[in-house]
Amino acid sequence: MIPRYSRPEMVAIWSPETKFRIWYEIEAHACDAQAALGVIPKANAEAVWRAKDVEFDVARIDEIEAVTKHDVIAFLTHLAEHIGSEDARFVHQGMTSSDVLDTTFNIQLVRAADILLADMDRVLAALKNRAFEHKDTVRIGRSHGIHAEPTTMGLTFARFYAEMDRNKARLAAARDEVATGAISGAVGTFANIDPAVEEHVCAQLGLRPEPISTQVIPRDRHAMFFATLGVIASSIENVAIEIRHMQRTEVLEAEEYFSPGQKGSSAMPHKRNPVLTENLTGLARLVRMAVVPAMENVALWHERDISHSSVERGIGPDTTITLDFALNRLAGVIEKLVVYPENMLKNMNKFKGLVMSQRVLLALTQAGVSREDAYRLVQRNAMKVWEQGKDFREELLADAEVTAALSPAEIEEKFDLGYHTKHVDTIFARVFGA
Numbered sequence: 001m002i003p004r005y006s007r008p009e010m011v012a013i014w015s016p017e018t019k020f021r022i023w024y025e026i027e028a029h030a031c032d033a034q035a036a037l038g039v040i041p042k043a044n045a046e047a048v049w050r051a052k053d054v055e056f057d058v059a060r061i062d063e064i065e066a067v068t069k070h071d072v073i074a075f076l077t078h079l080a081e082h083i084g085s086e087d088a089r090f091v092h093q094g095m096t097s098s099d100v101l102d103t104t105f106n107i108q109l110v111r112a113a114d115i116l117l118a119d120m121d122r123v124l125a126a127l128k129n130r131a132f133e134h135k136d137t138v139r140i141g142r143s144h145g146i147h148a149e150p151t152t153m154g155l156t157f158a159r160f161y162a163e164m165d166r167n168k169a170r171l172a173a174a175r176d177e178v179a180t181g182a183i184s185g186a187v188g189t190f191a192n193i194d195p196a197v198e199e200h201v202c203a204q205l206g207l208r209p210e211p212i213s214t215q216v217i218p219r220d221r222h223a224m225f226f227a228t229l230g231v232i233a234s235s236i237e238n239v240a241i242e243i244r245h246m247q248r249t250e251v252l253e254a255e256e257y258f259s260p261g262q263k264g265s266s267a268m269p270h271k272r273n274p275v276l277t278e279n280l281t282g283l284a285r286l287v288r289m290a291v292v293p294a295m296e297n298v299a300l301w302h303e304r305d306i307s308h309s310s311v312e313r314g315i316g317p318d319t320t321i322t323l324d325f326a327l328n329r330l331a332g333v334i335e336k337l338v339v340y341p342e343n344m345l346k347n348m349n350k351f352k353g354l355v356m357s358q359r360v361l362l363a364l365t366q367a368g369v370s371r372e373d374a375y376r377l378v379q380r381n382a383m384k385v386w387e388q389g390k391d392f393r394e395e396l397l398a399d400a401e402v403t404a405a406l407s408p409a410e411i412e413e414k415f416d417l418g419y420h421t422k423h424v425d426t427i428f429a430r431v432f433g434a
Contacts, residue, residue, distance in 0.1 A: 001321040010324040014317035020056040022104045033200035040090035047087035072097040094193030102217040103181035112320035113175035119327035120168045126334040131157035139344035150420040158431045167232045174228040182213035187303040215304035219297040226294035233287035240277035247274040253344045257336035283326040290315035353392035354385045359414040367405040
């Protein structure tokens, strides 16, 4: 991923240096297990650990690979340069390349998931803080982009919190899904390596042994992982789209923090654009872009092929680095989001009470008017507000058919704003706990 959308901690997980360090640890732990079983001399296993403080030379490994055309062999050759060919002759005993590659990939995904889970904690904390801050800040709810009925800004933040909380649970499950390792040898039969080696390596590296591998760890695990990242990205976009709408000039109910010295446009000095949330929408597309290739990686020929390899070399780092950046950007946007309660009330009252139409409809039906007639009466007056700018309450009070069923006091009561917010505490308790 390009540096512009990258954070150092996540990038480090995918660096060649980290990858080779994990490869080394897998091989060293496997040698320990082999020695414990009496398959290789204990002295040879101990010799491998002499390289534990070695800085593996990425350029040298690349140089060897240019000849061998095989990355794992290139690494093993370089390792032998450090510990000596005699001591290195038992390294990789009974193993196949995928044992190293797949186990490493899963370790990287687990580490990436841990960072992403921490990122989500920051997003959740920001959403919760803003939800309670604006629990009673009334704004108009919209369906199809059109005024519907009153809600609160706190409920808007709360629903995003609940969605992200579900996503955190999904990510934790996805992390668990890929936390497996395989040291099972060619075609996964353990013919040349004891299952105890796999158990030992996995235990040392915080993984579970894959119950059954072929020559690769099954890719349905990874499909679930990347699909989960795609869902999280879509939720990021869901929040971003709401903020982008609120920042529109005609709405201006909230906007991204505009820092001192910031410029909105190279041509128009007045501009304050929702550039961060627009960026988040784009980053979400990049993360979702990995989902279909991850799904297609599930189907491999027989016990293995490497059609998945090139895909994962790209989507592993790119999606986790991008999502890490996006989650932190989203958290920052929420933490600093500027909210305008006065504009929310002004927008809600733009059509002079029209948003109370359902309350009047229900009151008429409860007063004995058929639903069809009640709808006709309410809509008749509502359209005068919509088309002519009339006041909804005044039109209802002047409508003889309406006042035949409802008294003026009953009509007035239907414009009580508090009616729409009376269950906010109940919803908050469901989302955040008592």
